[in-house]
Amino acid sequence: MSTKTVNQRAWLFVLPVVLLVAFNAVIPLMTVVNYSFQETFGDNVFFWEGTKRYEQELHSERFHAALGRQLAFTSIILVIEVPLGVAIALAMPKRGPWVSVCLVLMALPLLIPWNVVGAMWNIFALPEIGLLGRTINAIGIDYNFTQSPVAAWFTTVLMDVWHWTSLVVLLAYAGLCSIPDAYYQAAKIDGAGAWATFRYIQLPKLKRVLTIAILLRFMDSFMIYTEPFVLTGGGPGNATTFLSIDLVKVALGQFDLGPAAAMSLIYFMIILAVCWVFYTLMMRGEEQ
Amino acid sequence: MTLELRNVVKRVGLETHIHDTSLTLKEGGFNILLGTTLSGKTTLMQLMAGLERPTAGQIWFNGADVTGVAVRKRNVAMVHQQFINYPHLSVFENIASPLRVAGVRGGEVTERVGKVADLLKLTPMLTRRPGELSGGQQQRTALARALVKDAGLVLLDEPLANLDFKLREELRDELPKLFEGHGRTVVYATSEPVEALLLGGHCATLHEGRVTQFGETAKVYRAPQDLRTAQVFSDPPINIAEIIKRGGKLVLSDEVSWPAGERAAALPDGTYTLGIRPHHVSPAAHEPGEVSVEGRVLVTELSGSESVIHFELGGRTWVSQSHGIHPFRVGDAARFDVAMEQCLYFGQDGELFAA
Amino acid sequence: MSQISLKDLRHSYVAQPAGDDDWALKRLNIDWSDGGAYALLGPSGCGKTTLLNIISGLLAPTEGSVWFGDKDVTNIAPDLRNIAQVFQFPVVYDTMSLFDNLAFPLRNRGVPEPQVDAKVREIAEMLDLTGMLQDRASGLTADAKQKISLGRALVRTDVNVIMFDEPLTVIDPHLKWILRSKLKELHQAIGTTMIYVTHDQTEALTFADQVVVMHEGTVVQTGTPVELFEKPRHTFVGHFIGSPGMNVLPCAVANGVPMFAGTQVPTDHPVAGAESAARLEIGVRPEFVSFAEDGIPVNIVKVADAGRYRIVDARHGETVIRLLVSDGEQVPSDGARVRFDPAHTQVYADGWMIT
Numbered sequence: 001m002s003t004k005t006v007n008q009r010a011w012l013f014v015l016p017v018v019l020l021v022a023f024n025a026v027i028p029l030m031t032v033v034n035y036s037f038q039e040t041f042g043d044n045v046f047f048w049e050g051t052k053r054y055e056q057e058l059h060s061e062r063f064h065a066a067l068g069r070q071l072a073f074t075s076i077i078l079v080i081e082v083p084l085g086v087a088i089a090l091a092m093p094k095r096g097p098w099v100s101v102c103l104v105l106m107a108l109p110l111l112i113p114w115n116v117v118g119a120m121w122n123i124f125a126l127p128e129i130g131l132l133g134r135t136i137n138a139i140g141i142d143y144n145f146t147q148s149p150v151a152a153w154f155t156t157v158l159m160d161v162w163h164w165t166s167l168v169v170l171l172a173y174a175g176l177c178s179i180p181d182a183y184y185q186a187a188k189i190d191g192a193g194a195w196a197t198f199r200y201i202q203l204p205k206l207k208r209v210l211t212i213a214i215l216l217r218f219m220d221s222f223m224i225y226t227e228p229f230v231l232t233g234g235g236p237g238n239a240t241t242f243l244s245i246d247l248v249k250v251a252l253g254q255f256d257l258g259p260a261a262a263m264s265l266i267y268f269m270i271i272l273a274v275c276w277v278f279y280t281l282m283m284r285g286e287e288q
Numbered sequence: 289m290t291l292e293l294r295n296v297v298k299r300v301g302l303e304t305h306i307h308d309t310s311l312t313l314k315e316g317g318f319n320i321l322l323g324t325t326l327s328g329k330t331t332l333m334q335l336m337a338g339l340e341r342p343t344a345g346q347i348w349f350n351g352a353d354v355t356g357v358a359v360r361k362r363n364v365a366m367v368h369q370q371f372i373n374y375p376h377l378s379v380f381e382n383i384a385s386p387l388r389v390a391g392v393r394g395g396e397v398t399e400r401v402g403k404v405a406d407l408l409k410l411t412p413m414l415t416r417r418p419g420e421l422s423g424g425q426q427q428r429t430a431l432a433r434a435l436v437k438d439a440g441l442v443l444l445d446e447p448l449a450n451l452d453f454k455l456r457e458e459l460r461d462e463l464p465k466l467f468e469g470h471g472r473t474v475v476y477a478t479s480e481p482v483e484a485l486l487l488g489g490h491c492a493t494l495h496e497g498r499v500t501q502f503g504e505t506a507k508v509y510r511a512p513q514d515l516r517t518a519q520v521f522s523d524p525p526i527n528i529a530e531i532i533k534r535g536g537k538l539v540l541s542d543e544v545s546w547p548a549g550e551r552a553a554a555l556p557d558g559t560y561t562l563g564i565r566p567h568h569v570s571p572a573a574h575e576p577g578e579v580s581v582e583g584r585v586l587v588t589e590l591s592g593s594e595s596v597i598h599f600e601l602g603g604r605t606w607v608s609q610s611h612g613i614h615p616f617r618v619g620d621a622a623r624f625d626v627a628m629e630q631c632l633y634f635g636q637d638g639e640l641f642a643a
Numbered sequence: 644m645s646q647i648s649l650k651d652l653r654h655s656y657v658a659q660p661a662g663d664d665d666w667a668l669k670r671l672n673i674d675w676s677d678g679g680a681y682a683l684l685g686p687s688g689c690g691k692t693t694l695l696n697i698i699s700g701l702l703a704p705t706e707g708s709v710w711f712g713d714k715d716v717t718n719i720a721p722d723l724r725n726i727a728q729v730f731q732f733p734v735v736y737d738t739m740s741l742f743d744n745l746a747f748p749l750r751n752r753g754v755p756e757p758q759v760d761a762k763v764r765e766i767a768e769m770l771d772l773t774g775m776l777q778d779r780a781s782g783l784t785a786d787a788k789q790k791i792s793l794g795r796a797l798v799r800t801d802v803n804v805i806m807f808d809e810p811l812t813v814i815d816p817h818l819k820w821i822l823r824s825k826l827k828e829l830h831q832a833i834g835t836t837m838i839y840v841t842h843d844q845t846e847a848l849t850f851a852d853q854v855v856v857m858h859e860g861t862v863v864q865t866g867t868p869v870e871l872f873e874k875p876r877h878t879f880v881g882h883f884i885g886s887p888g889m890n891v892l893p894c895a896v897a898n899g900v901p902m903f904a905g906t907q908v909p910t911d912h913p914v915a916g917a918e919s920a921a922r923l924e925i926g927v928r929p930e931f932v933s934f935a936e937d938g939i940p941v942n943i944v945k946v947a948d949a950g951r952y953r954i955v956d957a958r959h960g961e962t963v964i965r966l967l968v969s970d971g972e973q974v975p976s977d978g979a980r981v982r983f984d985p986a987h988t989q990v991y992a993d994g995w996m997i998t
Binding site: 182183186189190192193196201204 | 699701721722726727728730731732734736737738739747748751752792795
């Protein structure tokens with residue numbers, strides 16, 4: 001039975017937030033929408049362009065390439081971070097003094113500002129002076145992320161995995177801790193091995209938190225900017241120029257505000273659509 | 289202090305949780321709301337407390353309309369089924385919290401908390417935290433908090449439901465004494481008929497959001513005005529059978545008919561629903577004047593000092609409740625005596641037929 | 644299947660147990676014969692869960708040993724003991740169908756699929772789950788889920804004992820009797836040893852042929868429901884079993900006759916050896932106390948109406964004697980006297996019944 005109380009005055013309390021969101025999100029968004037459909041040559045004079053920008057953008061090879069790189073990057077880090085995060089969470093102690101030590105260690109990368117992460121890895125991976133760069137070269141592999149696209153990708157992915165796997169770990173760990181002991185005891189009594197216990201107890205119980213983890217990691221990685229920008233600047237060439245880096249290049253580098261506006265709206269719609277489809281699929285499974 | 293509901297209705301969306309209800313609660317003793325889960329007890333209490341606003345109708349307290357008045361401006365105390373205390377405060381501070389909110393200071397707090405703690409046997413635990421107490425003591429703390437406040441309206445929502453039954457017995461004994469006097473109106477929700485009876489006072493039986501009857505608890509139990517009330521006020525469930533009264537006989541089925549007896553003799557011929565409480569159906573002792581039936585035992589529930597036997601008779605499940613331990617085996621055939629003079633007869637509209 | 648024996652079992656959660664209080668279980672010797680229905684009954688903290696965990700192998704006892712037949716299993720892991728357990732909250736594998744849930748323990752043990760199919764269908768039939776076998780387990784009601792938990796125990800043919808840990812906690816009160824009935828029926832049909840752990844006397848007495856009552860880490864009595872009601876061996880049993888519990892009254896013994904407040908209280912039971920006890924008490928259940936012409940003079944302090952009987956609190960001096968008066972019987976107002984039925988009046992020395 002519902003216990004909600006209807007009180008119209010409650011809306012007053014929400015008003016400050018509504019204003020904040022309006023100035024922060026809605027008004028800038030509407031400006032961008034405005035720019036994407038119109039052309040201006042200054043003096044606040046606008047010409048209606050219709051959907052021309054969108055058509056151009058959707059057919060531009062440059063956009064396709066950036067989108068391709070973006071999808072590849074997001075897929076790679078999801079494929080690595082989610083299983084790795086779950087595996088680490090499974091390996092972590094469930095009780096005892098080591099729990100807090102592990103949790104603090106896990107939380108550390110998440111506390112570092114994004115640009116610092118980029119700078120750290122830049123230095124860490126430099127072939128001449130960085131520990132990682134020198135080590136890889138020392139074992140006989142030619143590695144220079146400022147010149148080789150493969151090395152640049154490798155470094156970017158490694159950095160993201162280092163930075164963000166903890167988030168999956170913490171979410172999965174919280175999920176695992178909420179499974180009552182009775183489930184494990186029942187599985188033991190039923191003769192289930194470690195794999196069956198994982199497959200039929202832990203994984204189903206983790207479904208909700210993993211949905212959240214995947215959504216968060218998808219959105220964040222799809223919008224990634226600061227870390228690769230600081231690390232590689234989108235290079236070598238355009239090898240690590242992801243969507244947002246490309247967007248900034250168009251908007252601020254070339255000052256093409258119209259195409260940049262159209263591009264950012266397409267970008268926004270992709271994220272929204274993917275999240276919606278993914279969430280609906282997961283939740284439909286839940287209901288059945 | 290009196291609480292009155294006037295034509296109160298509560299709808300949420302398309303569902304009606306409380307149908308048109310008018311009720312004037314009694315000052316002093318307990319007002320018991322008896323009903324199963326989802327019968328509307330909690331909703332009714334929330335309406336009384338002001339946590340919910342009725343969709344229609346008014347709530348009057350002490351001669352004033354309080355329908356739209358916020359909870360904190362009403363002088364209300366509430367205790368829930370879960371043991372709700374502030375975990376970070378000592379028992380003393382927990383009990384004192386309503387006084388602190390009300391702006392009571394200094395010696396008066398110590399004095400009033402001390403008095404209530406004494407009454408609830410919490411004095412040795414005053415410095416401990418709720419987490420260190422047993423369930424019974426935690427609920428005593430919650431009750432003390434409701435008691436210290438001197439609220440005109442005290443709402444107890446199944447406060448004993450989460451306690452072990454021996455503790456429940458003990459606290460149930462004490463409750464009426466604790467809350468008596470002071471002109472308080474006490475409302476107590478429960479799903480257990482025996483608890484309602486033992487607490488006494490007045491009782492409103494609830495079924496699917498409707499109050500079916502309100503009156504002195506023992507009277508509602510002994511003379512339920514309709515079948516619903518009898519069903520709500522019977523645990524184990526009251527036995528029910530369709531019968532046809534024809535002359536001096538009560539016809540149960542083609543094979544089974546019983547002599548009508550003194551009480552049923554006054555009934556005009558026709559179809560009735562017969563209700564008989566489980567303790568009027570007892571394992572056969574062959575006492576004269578009683579009707580006996582034979583059924584197949586489904587289970588015998590033993591509660592330590594009594595036996596509740598579920599058996600099958602004519603496609604229906606019947607229940608017998610008797611003192612002592614009578615361990616029948618599942619599947620056994622057994623005979624039971626029915627005390628016909630104790631039967632209740634309901635007309636086809638469900639109303640009790642006063643014989 | 645085999646007999647279960649606990650030999651000189653002791654357990655402490657403290658590393659270096661010193662005093663009596665440090666032992667959660669205080670030296671137990673129990674033999675449970677093959678195929679019996681047993682219950683472990685006691686309030687929270689009595690040690691029943693500790694004992695359950697020792698039998699299932701989740702806990703290794705500090706001292707003593709656990710035997711299944713002629714095999715010492717004290718140090719054998721839970722999964723190798725061939726036990727099954729039904730927990731307080733139903734454990735089902737959400738992503739599997741009901742059929743796969745029941746098949747899970749068999750498939751894990753490498754049983755060939757045709758045999759799995761036959762066994763699952765046989766057990767599903769017994770549990771009335773046949774029509775739902777292809778449904779997913781996640782959407783079911785609590786009672787259906789609990790049936791699945793039980794079903795996973797029943798499909799196995801290698802089970803020594805099925806243990807139940809408060810299995811009806813989450814079941815709707817009105818449906819509990821149906822599952823109780825099912826459990827009894829299954830035990831009669833299958834004949835596996837079953838041990839049922841609970842704090843609820845109705846659960847324990849309804850299920851078990853032999854009930855083990857525990858109190859503060861010791862077994863205070865093992866007996867049938869009738870024995871626990873009529874001959875409680877310890878005052879705790881008398882208090883804990885039955886509602887209301889047994890009257891425990893301080894007494895003295897003079898010339899081989901118990902005396903309560905200067906009045907002789909005749910008993911059919913032995914009183915020999917009472918003189919050496921530090922504390923002597925009379926135990927008599929409220930059912931066996933009645934009003935009489937001569938006997939112990941009392942003041943009536945409270946009459947609580949429980950519907951089919953009334954609970955009367957009668958005071959003599961500082962001591963309250965409870966008695967049950969059936970509906971319709973008169974409660975005298977002045978100069979009341981009560982007597983105890985000698986056949987059901989026992990004398991207890993330091994808490995234990997004199998035999």
